[in-house]
Amino acid sequence: MVNRLFEHATLVTLDDENHIYHDASLAIAGDTILAINDIPPDFEVQERIDVGGRVIMPGLYNAHTHAAMTFARGFAEDLPLARWFNERIWLLESALSPDMVYWGTQLAAIEMIRGGIIGFADHYFYMDRVARAVTENGMRALLAWAVFGRDESEVGITVPETVDFVRQTQGAADGRLRACLGPHSPYMCPEDFLARTAAVAVREDFGIHIHAAETAGQVENSLRLTDRTPIELLAHLGLLETHTLIAHAIHVNNVDLEFLSHKGVNIVQCPSTHMKYGMGVTRVPDMMVRHINVALGTDGAGSSTALNLWREMRLAVLTQRQAFASPTLLAGDEPLRMAARNGAQALGFSNSGVLAPGKAADLIVVDTTAAHFQPVHDVIAALVWCTEPADVQDVMVAGKWLMRNRKLLTIDEAQVRRRFGDVLATMMKSPHRQFQTYDDGKS
Numbered sequence: 001m002v003n004r005l006f007e008h009a010t011l012v013t014l015d016d017e018n019h020i021y022h023d024a025s026l027a028i029a030g031d032t033i034l035a036i037n038d039i040p041p042d043f044e045v046q047e048r049i050d051v052g053g054r055v056i057m058p059g060l061y062n063a064h065t066h067a068a069m070t071f072a073r074g075f076a077e078d079l080p081l082a083r084w085f086n087e088r089i090w091l092l093e094s095a096l097s098p099d100m101v102y103w104g105t106q107l108a109a110i111e112m113i114r115g116g117i118i119g120f121a122d123h124y125f126y127m128d129r130v131a132r133a134v135t136e137n138g139m140r141a142l143l144a145w146a147v148f149g150r151d152e153s154e155v156g157i158t159v160p161e162t163v164d165f166v167r168q169t170q171g172a173a174d175g176r177l178r179a180c181l182g183p184h185s186p187y188m189c190p191e192d193f194l195a196r197t198a199a200v201a202v203r204e205d206f207g208i209h210i211h212a213a214e215t216a217g218q219v220e221n222s223l224r225l226t227d228r229t230p231i232e233l234l235a236h237l238g239l240l241e242t243h244t245l246i247a248h249a250i251h252v253n254n255v256d257l258e259f260l261s262h263k264g265v266n267i268v269q270c271p272s273t274h275m276k277y278g279m280g281v282t283r284v285p286d287m288m289v290r291h292i293n294v295a296l297g298t299d300g301a302g303s304s305t306a307l308n309l310w311r312e313m314r315l316a317v318l319t320q321r322q323a324f325a326s327p328t329l330l331a332g333d334e335p336l337r338m339a340a341r342n343g344a345q346a347l348g349f350s351n352s353g354v355l356a357p358g359k360a361a362d363l364i365v366v367d368t369t370a371a372h373f374q375p376v377h378d379v380i381a382a383l384v385w386c387t388e389p390a391d392v393q394d395v396m397v398a399g400k401w402l403m404r405n406r407k408l409l410t411i412d413e414a415q416v417r418r419r420f421g422d423v424l425a426t427m428m429k430s431p432h433r434q435f436q437t438y439d440d441g442k443s
């Protein structure tokens with residue numbers, strides 16, 4: 001167990017009292033924060049780090065992504081969602097290999113760690129390979145093996161095997177790995193399958209990560225086919241009875257919001273994807289007054305192109321203020337909380353996302369000395385509005401360095417780039433076929 005002492009730090013704790021400390025000390029014992037400023041006199045320091053006034057804050061959580069989809073970055077641009085799925089993404093994914101998922105995830109991990117993201121909620125295929133990547137790269141993750149509930153189209157697994165995957169993965173890698181069930185969505189999965197998934201989740205105490213209510217067309221289709229909105233359908237089938245994380249939830253009515261609030265559902269908004277595909281704006285103010293936990297995600301690089309949570313943070317503020325004509329929405333440190341603390345909560349890492357004694361030693365050091373920060377009148381404003389991924393200097397998860405002075409310590413970046421390129425070349429040459437169709441009545 002290594003004892004570390006950070007000195008001369010600006011600490012943005014994101015704790016309940018919004019504490020910010022200047023010229024502060026932070027003591028870490030092994031994988032846990034021991035003290036802020038009141039350092040015990042008998043604390044034996046093995047590593048002493050002079051932060052020189054830079055910011056230490058909780059690491060960020062990407063609460064909805066498909067990490068391996070770095071392979072689809074820039075592959076399906078300028079298309080409506082139906083054509084994006086049917087003509088590009090599902091064709092390419094028909095040639096997906098476990099190796100593509102592993103190397104694609106590691107490439108994503110490089111980008112995420114370099115940008116201060118310490119954990120991600122992943123919804124994809126061959127998740128055993130993602131589990132291996134996370135075990136090696138030192139991040140935290142909530143893994144959901146995506147299934148459609150139609151036996152012939154599952155990728156790399158049977159539905160019962162996803163249950164075994166959750167059992168085996170939950171708590172692995174010294175607790176850095178969590179797992180849950182990953183039915184794709186109410187628009188792709190049959191109702192009876194969703195109901196069975198909900199029953200298993202409740203029986204086994206598993207969470208659920210699912211997409212829903214992304215477009216107005218999906219809601220219209222759902223009302224026509226089931227007489228229920230997508231959220232009502234999920235509630236009716238029992239999918240909100242556990243720790244549930246819903247990506248997007250853009251087109252929700254007030255009744256839907258009451259369901260989401262009463263059931264304690266976690267919502268993830270992915271602003272750049274929402275804007276890029278003209279999907280709409282998540283009703284964040286209406287969610288916040290109902291105490292719904294709203295986190296932030298990048299979605300996959302196949303849609304958002306970048307896994308940059310600082311960008312998502314700013315887009316969240318800007319889209320909300322624009323849509324609801326309110327310049328005070330998501331004020332102060334609220335965007336940072338969404339990206340860090342709310343994300344940790346959505347993924348089930350309740351001991352992370354805040355700097356306080358007894359919490360996990362999950363933190364990033366942000367170098368605010370670059371010209372684009374100057375002058376720093378207000379450290380919160382500087383972090384929210386000025387930070388770029390390259391300003392993240394150090395990243396620590398559970399007391400272990402993942403990046404130190406911009407050097408990655410758990411991933412061989414050159415090897416990842418090379419192997420990713422090799423596997424991608426094979427994938428692009430493989431035959432592609434359409435194995436399913438997305439239809440929201442708008443294409």
Ligand SMILES: [Zn+2]
Pocket residue numbers: 064065066211247299300
């Ligand atoms: Zn998604």
